[in-house]
Amino acid sequence: MLDTRGTAVPRLLHWGSVLGAVEPESLSVLADAGAAIAPSSPDSPVLPSIFASPAEGFSGFPALVVRRAGAPFGRLPLRIRQTAVTADDTSVSVQLECADDHGALLALAWRAVLSAEGVLTIGMDARSLAPEGVELHRLAAAVPVPARAAELLDFTGLWAGERRPQRGAVRDGLHLREQRRGRPGHDAPYLTVVGTPGFGFRSGEVWALHHAFSGNSTTGVEALPTGHRRLLAAELLEPGEIVLGPGEVYTAPDAILAWSDRGLDGLSERFHPFVRALSPATHRPVVLNTWEAVYFDHELERLLPLVDAAADLGIERFVLDDGWFHGRTDDRRALGDWTVDPERWPAGLHPLVDAVVARGMEFGLWVEPEMVSPDSRLAREHPDWMLADVSDQAGAHHPPTWRFQHTLDLTIPAARAHVLEALSTLLDEYPIAFLKWDHNRDQHAGSAAAHTRAVYALIDELRARHPQVAIESCASGGARVDLGIARRVHRFWTSDTNDALDRQRIQRYSALLMPPELLGGHVGAPRAHITGRRHDLSFRLATALFGSAGIEWDVTAASDDDRDVLRDWVATVKRFRGLLTTGTTVRTDEPTDDRYVHALVSPGADEALIALVTLATAAVAVPAPLRLPGLDPNRRYRIEPVALGAAPHAVQDAPPAWLAAGGITVSGALLAELGLPVPLLGPEQALVLHAVAVD
Numbered sequence: 001m002l003d004t005r006g007t008a009v010p011r012l013l014h015w016g017s018v019l020g021a022v023e024p025e026s027l028s029v030l031a032d033a034g035a036a037i038a039p040s041s042p043d044s045p046v047l048p049s050i051f052a053s054p055a056e057g058f059s060g061f062p063a064l065v066v067r068r069a070g071a072p073f074g075r076l077p078l079r080i081r082q083t084a085v086t087a088d089d090t091s092v093s094v095q096l097e098c099a100d101d102h103g104a105l106l107a108l109a110w111r112a113v114l115s116a117e118g119v120l121t122i123g124m125d126a127r128s129l130a131p132e133g134v135e136l137h138r139l140a141a142a143v144p145v146p147a148r149a150a151e152l153l154d155f156t157g158l159w160a161g162e163r164r165p166q167r168g169a170v171r172d173g174l175h176l177r178e179q180r181r182g183r184p185g186h187d188a189p190y191l192t193v194v195g196t197p198g199f200g201f202r203s204g205e206v207w208a209l210h211h212a213f214s215g216n217s218t219t220g221v222e223a224l225p226t227g228h229r230r231l232l233a234a235e236l237l238e239p240g241e242i243v244l245g246p247g248e249v250y251t252a253p254d255a256i257l258a259w260s261d262r263g264l265d266g267l268s269e270r271f272h273p274f275v276r277a278l279s280p281a282t283h284r285p286v287v288l289n290t291w292e293a294v295y296f297d298h299e300l301e302r303l304l305p306l307v308d309a310a311a312d313l314g315i316e317r318f319v320l321d322d323g324w325f326h327g328r329t330d331d332r333r334a335l336g337d338w339t340v341d342p343e344r345w346p347a348g349l350h351p352l353v354d355a356v357v358a359r360g361m362e363f364g365l366w367v368e369p370e371m372v373s374p375d376s377r378l379a380r381e382h383p384d385w386m387l388a389d390v391s392d393q394a395g396a397h398h399p400p401t402w403r404f405q406h407t408l409d410l411t412i413p414a415a416r417a418h419v420l421e422a423l424s425t426l427l428d429e430y431p432i433a434f435l436k437w438d439h440n441r442d443q444h445a446g447s448a449a450a451h452t453r454a455v456y457a458l459i460d461e462l463r464a465r466h467p468q469v470a471i472e473s474c475a476s477g478g479a480r481v482d483l484g485i486a487r488r489v490h491r492f493w494t495s496d497t498n499d500a501l502d503r504q505r506i507q508r509y510s511a512l513l514m515p516p517e518l519l520g521g522h523v524g525a526p527r528a529h530i531t532g533r534r535h536d537l538s539f540r541l542a543t544a545l546f547g548s549a550g551i552e553w554d555v556t557a558a559s560d561d562d563r564d565v566l567r568d569w570v571a572t573v574k575r576f577r578g579l580l581t582t583g584t585t586v587r588t589d590e591p592t593d594d595r596y597v598h599a600l601v602s603p604g605a606d607e608a609l610i611a612l613v614t615l616a617t618a619a620v621a622v623p624a625p626l627r628l629p630g631l632d633p634n635r636r637y638r639i640e641p642v643a644l645g646a647a648p649h650a651v652q653d654a655p656p657a658w659l660a661a662g663g664i665t666v667s668g669a670l671l672a673e674l675g676l677p678v679p680l681l682g683p684e685q686a687l688v689l690h691a692v693a694v695d
């Protein structure tokens with residue numbers, strides 16, 4: 001609820017629960033809440049607006065930081081006034097004007113749109129009104145949250161360990177996360193959630209913010225001793241990075257917000273359909289990716305048996321990962337040279353692509369268009385296209401290479417055109433259905449603001465030319481999972497780790513925001529390549545099932561038994577694909593995070609796919625029953641195990657009678673309240689069940 005009366009900067013009075021119609025009288029009362037004059041404070045009430053600033057007597061984080069180009073520091077605070085407002089049932093749009101000592105500086109637009117699912121998108125832009133132009137340093141979305149939002153959850157992480165939750169009290173001051181990587185990063189805050197103390201997956205009132213942007217950003221929470229508390233999101237702009245000439249416009253990335261009084265699952269229930277509508281529509285084939293199967297070993301004789309094995313398993317999309325292009329024998333060279341390597345591929349990719357297509361599979365290809373290796377033809381021909389100073393006689397690069405590469409300056413039109421043409425040529429020559437679009441270093445030079453927009457434009461241009469191609473956003477795993485790029489891509493590579501234990505945690509939290517079918521999850525080799533840990537095939541399969549499922553394993557070396565199980569699993573993925581791509585995610589709150597239920601319930605609650613996951617050795621000898629909320633309490637469900645090869649390892653001898661009998665029929669109410677007896681699963685095991693309504 002936005003108070004736009006008068007010409008003062010509007011105030012967001014409320015967002016969250018539905019209040020129904022608000023009488024003008026009550027609006028006045030609401031608007032006056034907090035209007036008391038605090039001791040030792042301005043002599044008029046401080047009521048922070050959407051652009052709260054010193055001109056309002058507000059001493060907190062300023063949402064707008066801007067100066068007239070070349071002008072001395074202002075004597076007076078910036079003044080902002082509302083000039084127009086338009087609104088309908090689900091959106092409001094406010095025009096404002098900002099002035100400094102010398103006159104009009106900026107025309108501002110602030111828009112809020114509420115989606116049918118209850119997701120609030122705040123967008124802003126700023127147009128320079130100054131003849132000298134303006135330097136814009138910050139344009140932030142700042143939204144109030146109430147004092148009871150006293151606990152904070154956001155995320156950090158590292159390569160192969162994305163989305164590590166961090167939780168604690170909201171404390172006075174700024175909890176600000178500054179991401180200066182030119183990508184959100186493995187340590188992206190991802191979703192900033194504040195809520196009533198102790199909020200969980202199924203309980204508590206929570207307010208969440210995601211910054212829909214793939215470049216540098218500042219997000220966080222501000223709590224002031226005055227009691228003012230706000231969620232904040234802004235593009236992180238370096239001084240002088242955005243200079244607007246007269247009439248030029250800066251558009252801020254969207255801030256995406258949601259509220260729930262049913263804990264984190266309530267947030268996912270809003271975000272998932274929202275993201276499903278935002279991200280381009282696509283089908284969800286089962287994938288085989290060659291990376292951990294062959295790495296750079298791109299010999300046709302090596303790959304053709306993998307194509308055969310993939311087809312035999314029922315795989316629907318074969319993705320040739322890194323190593324196919326000119327000179328790319330390892331990760332030290334050749335990025336930028338996007339033509340097929342003539343030595344390893346004398347007939348081009350045709351023999352491989354033909355084999356893939358002949359076996360009824362789609363073909364996908366890895367690319368990393370935003371990068372260039374110093375050891376490449378592209379770098380030799382256009383050294384100035386690298387965002388690096390390589391002139392040091394001693395050979396040091398500034399910034400240093402990262403995975404032996406630099407960012408390609410895509411803000412140079414010729415560089416962008418080169419990449420666009422190279423990719424387009426490949427897409428014209430081969431029937432490529434899918435690009436895995438990678439991004440393997442932080443950006444340490446140039447403007448991340450300009451580069452991120454150039455990347456978006458490049459993807460948009462490529463998609464306009466080749467609308468049939470689906471794209472996966474990968475950045476050394478999950479370092480670029482955000483709703484800015486989600487508008488342009490169809491899948492995310494969630495993490496480079498295929499270790500099922502690590503994947504459980506990463507996927508569980510990645511799926512707070514992203515619907516599971518957008519999150520690539522692959523079955524890796526028995527011994528995980530990155531961690532060296534071994535897992536039963538059933539645990540690896542159960543983990544990859546709840547995502548955009550695939551295999552990343554040299555299955556030509558797998559045993560016949562394992563291949564039989566994989567074949568069944570691929571069929572299982574296909575059987576449940578409808579549910580897996582439309583379901584509502586249901587998680588449970590348990591005494592520890594080492595054992596939990598993760599389920600997908602179909603729209604209408606006709607069926608559900610349920611995983612009981614144990615990550616560590618049980619702390620209790622008699623396992624608590626498996627309880628599943630989210631089904632219809634008044635209907636009965638037939639519940640049966642889903643076979644994923646051998647049954648998960650259990651510590652007792654005999655499974656519960658219902659499981660031994662192959663299933664049971666119970667009501668949704670019973671399942672939610674009492675639950676079903678389950679085996680005492682060993683660590684790193686998962687029991688997968690299918691529930692179908694019988695009446």
Ligand code: GLA
Nearest residue numbers: 291321322474475476477496
């Ligand atoms: C990145 C990706 C991997 C793989 C390699 C190839 O690390 O995250 O999945 O594609 O690049 O070099």
